[in-house]
Amino acid sequence: MSKSVGNVIDPQAVINGTKVTDGKVKQPAYGVDVMRWWAAQSGLDAQMRKNFRYLMGNLADFDVETDRVPYDNLLPQDKYMLHQLAQLCSEVTADYESFKYNHVLHCLETFSNSQISSFYSNITKDRLYCNPAEHPLRRACQTVQYELLSAMTCFLAPILPHLAEEVFQHPPFLPVENSIFKTSWYEADAQWSDAEVEAVISSAFCVRDRFNNLITTESPVQFHVIISAKPRLFEHLRVLQPELTSSSSALCEILQSSYVTLLSRLPVAVPDEANVVDGLCVHKDSDGSEVKDAFSLVVIPSEDYPCDRCRLHTARRRRELCERCSELMLDGWEK
Numbered sequence: 001m002s003k004s005v006g007n008v009i010d011p012q013a014v015i016n017g018t019k020v021t022d023g024k025v026k027q028p029a030y031g032v033d034v035m036r037w038w039a040a041q042s043g044l045d046a047q048m049r050k051n052f053r054y055l056m057g058n059l060a061d062f063d064v065e066t067d068r069v070p071y072d073n074l075l076p077q078d079k080y081m082l083h084q085l086a087q088l089c090s091e092v093t094a095d096y097e098s099f100k101y102n103h104v105l106h107c108l109e110t111f112s113n114s115q116i117s118s119f120y121s122n123i124t125k126d127r128l129y130c131n132p133a134e135h136p137l138r139r140a141c142q143t144v145q146y147e148l149l150s151a152m153t154c155f156l157a158p159i160l161p162h163l164a165e166e167v168f169q170h171p172p173f174l175p176v177e178n179s180i181f182k183t184s185w186y187e188a189d190a191q192w193s194d195a196e197v198e199a200v201i202s203s204a205f206c207v208r209d210r211f212n213n214l215i216t217t218e219s220p221v222q223f224h225v226i227i228s229a230k231p232r233l234f235e236h237l238r239v240l241q242p243e244l245t246s247s248s249s250a251l252c253e254i255l256q257s258s259y260v261t262l263l264s265r266l267p268v269a270v271p272d273e274a275n276v277v278d279g280l281c282v283h284k285d286s287d288g289s290e291v292k293d294a295f296s297l298v299v300i301p302s303e304d305y306p307c308d309r310c311r312l313h314t315a316r317r318r319r320e321l322c323e324r325c326s327e328l329m330l331d332g333w334e335k
């Protein structure tokens with residue numbers, strides 16, 4: 001669709017109609033029902049169904065009463081998602097109050113594509129599928145996904161009521177009140193809005209983007225990333241990885257690499273096969289001001305082999321399991 005060609009459908013025009021300059025009605029007001037029909041047939045319905053199915057599938061064994069992880073025990077990227085959700089909640093609620101239904105749809109579509117699909121679902125696969133059901137980090141991710149599903153169902157209910165009701169009639173929502181239209185409007189918890197968390201994660205995004213630009217089409221999981229960062233950036237990244245080197249830190253999950261080493265200066269010796277690049281992190285500090293911090297990346301192929309189970313390059317021998325997966329199998333994973 002193109003605005004200049006004139007084949008764009010304006011949701012406000014569908015609901016309220018449009019008038020020409022002499023006051024004659026050019027297009028009648030079709031009302032909200034037709035708007036719903038438009039949303040359902042424009043592809044948003046299919047996209048939301050896909051998202052709901054994904055979230056509900058992951059939450060099949062999650063009981064919010066017993067499995068919810070307290071906010072303080074979530075990883076920074078989990079808290080970041082709740083921070084984003086709190087912003088979405090304010091925006092969508094304000095849009096509904098001022099009848100900006102087209103903007104509601106735009107917000108939900110963007111959030112669903114960029115935050116849920118491209119970011120959060122992408123980085124949390126290992127946590128969800130390779131850890132035991134009761135693992136605290138898996139439950140942490142499910143806690144966030146439960147909030148995402150609850151919020152999206154509520155926000156979409158006025159526009160796609162049948163889809164929202166259908167979702168609400170299935171786990172993880174049962175047993176609760178018998179209709180989503182008898183529950184209260186979704187509200188974000190006040191502590192979710194956290195500028196500190198946003199500052200930390202936006203720093204990690206700078207590093208991730210530089211790393212992804214460098215490796216282009218190769219999978220990040222093949223690499224060990226050594227980050228050398230100036231003090232302020234170093235302190236931000238250290239929140240995500242207190243250890244010097246890790247294969248399981250929050251920073252590893254965001255970068256999707258098999259190993260991350262975090263340093264405050266470049267290593268003295270760099271292997272021949274390493275790619276060394278500089279980067280500049282332009283990010284928000286916790287007080288909201290924009291700051292610039294230089295960093296360098298040394299990217300080397302992981303010295304380890306892909307694990308036959310989780311596919312991280314953290315197995316000491318070819319065609320074997322990594323330490324984490326070996327321990328899980330010995331503990332009786334199948335049970």
Ligand SMILES: [Zn+2]
Pocket residue numbers: 307308309310311312321322323324325326
């Ligand atoms: Zn493994």
